[in-house]
Amino acid sequence: MGGEAKLKRIDAGSLAREVLAHASAARLSFLLERGVPVAALRDFARKHDLTIKGYRIDRAPAVKLAPAIAKSTGDQLEEACQLWIDSAVAAVDKSAAAPPAPASDTVSKAAHRLLERRLADAEKKVAKSEERIEKERARVDEMRQKRQAEVENQARLKAEIRELQKELKRARQGADRKPTDQSRQIHELERDLEALGEAEEGLRRLLALRDTRLRDAEGQIAELEELVPKGRRRKKPRLVVDAPRERFRVPYFTEAYYKTLVNKERVSVEKAMQAVFQFCVEGPAYPGLEVKQIEGQDLWSLRASLKLRVYFRMRADGDVDVLALADREDQRTTLRRLKER
Numbered sequence: 001m002g003g004e005a006k007l008k009r010i011d012a013g014s015l016a017r018e019v020l021a022h023a024s025a026a027r028l029s030f031l032l033e034r035g036v037p038v039a040a041l042r043d044f045a046r047k048h049d050l051t052i053k054g055y056r057i058d059r060a061p062a063v064k065l066a067p068a069i070a071k072s073t074g075d076q077l078e079e080a081c082q083l084w085i086d087s088a089v090a091a092v093d094k095s096a097a098a099p100p101a102p103a104s105d106t107v108s109k110a111a112h113r114l115l116e117r118r119l120a121d122a123e124k125k126v127a128k129s130e131e132r133i134e135k136e137r138a139r140v141d142e143m144r145q146k147r148q149a150e151v152e153n154q155a156r157l158k159a160e161i162r163e164l165q166k167e168l169k170r171a172r173q174g175a176d177r178k179p180t181d182q183s184r185q186i187h188e189l190e191r192d193l194e195a196l197g198e199a200e201e202g203l204r205r206l207l208a209l210r211d212t213r214l215r216d217a218e219g220q221i222a223e224l225e226e227l228v229p230k231g232r233r234r235k236k237p238r239l240v241v242d243a244p245r246e247r248f249r250v251p252y253f254t255e256a257y258y259k260t261l262v263n264k265e266r267v268s269v270e271k272a273m274q275a276v277f278q279f280c281v282e283g284p285a286y287p288g289l290e291v292k293q294i295e296g297q298d299l300w301s302l303r304a305s306l307k308l309r310v311y312f313r314m315r316a317d318g319d320v321d322v323l324a325l326a327d328r329e330d331q332r333t334t335l336r337r338l339k340e341r
Contacts, residue, residue, distance in 0.1 A: 249318055
């Protein structure tokens with residue numbers, strides 16, 4: 001109540017003089033903004049026809065109304081100060097009439113806030129624990145899957161080992177049974193027959209290629225003869241019974257060919273060289289060489305022995321590039337290697 005009496009002894013005129021004497025319009029503006037309800041400020045502005053830039057009076061906030069009212073002068077300024085005093089006295093009366101909050105309520109609120117903080121911390125810890133549990137579960141599931149995969153892989157390996165053991169047993173049993181001379185001879189004859197068939201097929205393709213080239217040449221000759229006057233045409237030469245031998249083909253032994261001679265027996269190398277020079281001297285039709293062209297490639301092969309074949313390429317001038325010496329059974333591997341070059 002002491003505060004209320006003190007406020008009531010404040011005279012509005014003396015407050016107005018104090019504001020004018022110290023040019024403290026900003027101070028009064030602050031007092032009006034913070035201590036007077038916005039509805040009272042709007043009523044004051046309507047009463048004195050004040051204008052607030054950018055706002056209507058019924059929509060203007062206190063922060064805009066207070067500076068405009070604080071700029072008032074004379075009786076209007078005194079009335080504004082009285083408005084603040086009345087608002088301050090009303091606020092003091094209201095606070096004096098309100099009963100003080102019991103200490104027990106304050107303690108209860110503090111305890112409640114403490115419990116809320118502890119509850120929030122506990123909830124965070126529970127969330128982290130749940131996240132950790134989910135990660136551990138995922139890790140356990142992954143370990144179970146890996147374990148199952150390992151079990152399946154182990155079972156597969158055991159099955160493969162059993163199959164390999166069976167094959168090894170069968171191979172040993174087959175090794176104990178020595179093949180008879182007759183079966184070995186039949187096998188060799190079958191291989192020779194297969195080689196002869198391949199050689200025959202190669203010769204047929206070679207003959208067909210030569211026949212095609214011969215017909216093309218004969219057609220070109222006929223066309224050229226038609227262009228020559230009849231009086232100047234030469235007589236056709238008589239047929240010669242003994243055809244001249246083909247010219248000697250020069251063999252060019254590549255570096256790759258010499259690499260294939262490594263670890264080969266001297267007898268095999270000698271037979272390969274003899275076969276190459278027989279081909280270069282006698283041509284592809286020489287018996288026993290079995291010269292043939294590899295299908296789909298520009299590679300050729302000739303027979304050096306029952307198990308060895310020489311691979312070469314034909315040059316444009318008729319000579320040959322000797323590429324490799326390999327076993328007949330390794331033909332696929334050799335062709336694949338030569339094709340990659």
